[in-house]
Amino acid sequence: xxxxxxxxxxxxxxxxxxxVGKNKKFVxxxxxxxxxxxxxxxxxxxxxxxxxxxxxxxxxxxxxEPTEGKIIYDNNVIFDSEQKIHVNMLPYRRKMQIVFQDPYxxxxxxxxxxxxxxxxxxxxKLAADKKQRSEMILSMLEKVGLNSEHANRYPHEFxxxxxxxxxxxxxxxxxxxxxxxxxxxxxxxxxxxAQVVNMFEDxxxxxxxxxxxxxxxxxxxxxxxxRIGVMYLGKMVELADSNxxxxxxxxxxxxxxxxxxxxxxxxxxxxxxxxxxxxDIPSPLNPPSGCRFCTRCPYVTEQCKVEExxxxxxxxxxxxxxxxxxxxx
Numbered sequence: 545x546x547x548x549x550x551x552x553x554x555x556x557x558x559x560x561x562x563x564v565g566k567n568k569k570f571v572x573x574x575x576x577x578x579x580x581x582x583x584x585x586x587x588x589x590x591x592x593x594x595x596x597x598x599x600x601x602x603x604x605x606x607x608x609e610p611t612e613g614k615i616i617y618d619n620n621v622i623f624d625s626e627q628k629i630h631v632n633m634l635p636y637r638r639k640m641q642i643v644f645q646d647p648y649x650x651x652x653x654x655x656x657x658x659x660x661x662x663x664x665x666x667x668x669k670l671a672a673d674k675k676q677r678s679e680m681i682l683s684m685l686e687k688v689g690l691n692s693e694h695a696n697r698y699p700h701e702f703x704x705x706x707x708x709x710x711x712x713x714x715x716x717x718x719x720x721x722x723x724x725x726x727x728x729x730x731x732x733x734x735x736x737x738a739q740v741v742n743m744f745e746d747x748x749x750x751x752x753x754x755x756x757x758x759x760x761x762x763x764x765x766x767x768x769x770x771r772i773g774v775m776y777l778g779k780m781v782e783l784a785d786s787n788x789x790x791x792x793x794x795x796x797x798x799x800x801x802x803x804x805x806x807x808x809x810x811x812x813x814x815x816x817x818x819x820x821x822x823x824d825i826p827s828p829l830n831p832p833s834g835c836r837f838c839t840r841c842p843y844v845t846e847q848c849k850v851e852e853x854x855x856x857x858x859x860x861x862x863x864x865x866x867x868x869x870x871x872x873x
Contacts, residue, residue: 548581550580588768605724618721664717689743694706797837
């Protein structure tokens with residue numbers, strides 16, 4: 545039996561953006577992305593805004609129906625565009641959950657916290673009676689650091705950090721195996737961020753969870769992730785375990801991201817060379833031919849402009865899409 549819980553093969557997610565017939569345009573939000581996540585592991589997904597991280601997470605859960613590709617969950621194919629397999633997701637909603645980025649927009653303001661957390665318990669008929677339902681809700685709130693008094697309050701009565709805890713309790717209510725954490729701390733105060741990240745780690749060890757952890761902040765991702773994938777303009781450019789990404793990354797884009805991580809030691813910070821990329825990110829409506837990163841890469845060659853780099857394993861567990869990685873490093 546495979547140890548992989550989630551496997552994604554050649555995932556594509558294109559959104560129509562006007563035009564008719566041959567002139568029809570698409571935003572290539574996710575374009576041919578492949579990776580896997582092992583059971584009990586955290587895979588971090590990083591990249592700048594608009595690179596397709598959130599769309600990847602939502603497409604795996606089929607909140608967005610993928611354009612192409614194959615998604616395998618625990619050895620069961622839940623989506624395959626070639627074989628035209630579109631499995632009914634309701635049984636999988638119990639196993640696969642999401643914590644949304646914005647704790648203000650993701651909670652219904654007309655429902656009490658108890659009903660928000662209890663909604664999934666009702667849909668999946670997990671409680672035998674009202675007493676058991678109430679116990680399950682209170683136990684979930686307790687797990688995320690809230691108490692029984694909070695169950696009868698409404699979302700507007702809470703701070704951002706508390707609302708995000710409610711969102712996490714809602715995701716945990718059905719006892720899932722896999723959670724997409726979609727930038728769960730980016731809307732929170734810095735002082736609260738560390739608490740929430742530590743809570744995610746505790747919940748993972750208590751409940752045996754598997755995470756896809758999407759974030760901007762590489763220092764947070766480095767702390768929580770076993771492996772890190774780096775995305776740029778809809779493509780995965782590098783994937784390796786978190787120590788390798790931080791210490792021995794090979795792709796010029798990853799090097800630039802790593803150089804931006806603040807270092808607490810002033811002496812070390814002075815020695816660190818900050819790699820600042822030139823130019824703007826191209827539009828996903830009209831991405832450059834060849835390598836997507838060629839318009840901003842300091843090592844660009846003619847081959848980069850015409851030929852798309854192959855996604856390949858260069859060392860065990862270390863994947864990269866770059867023509868010149870050997871010359872650069």
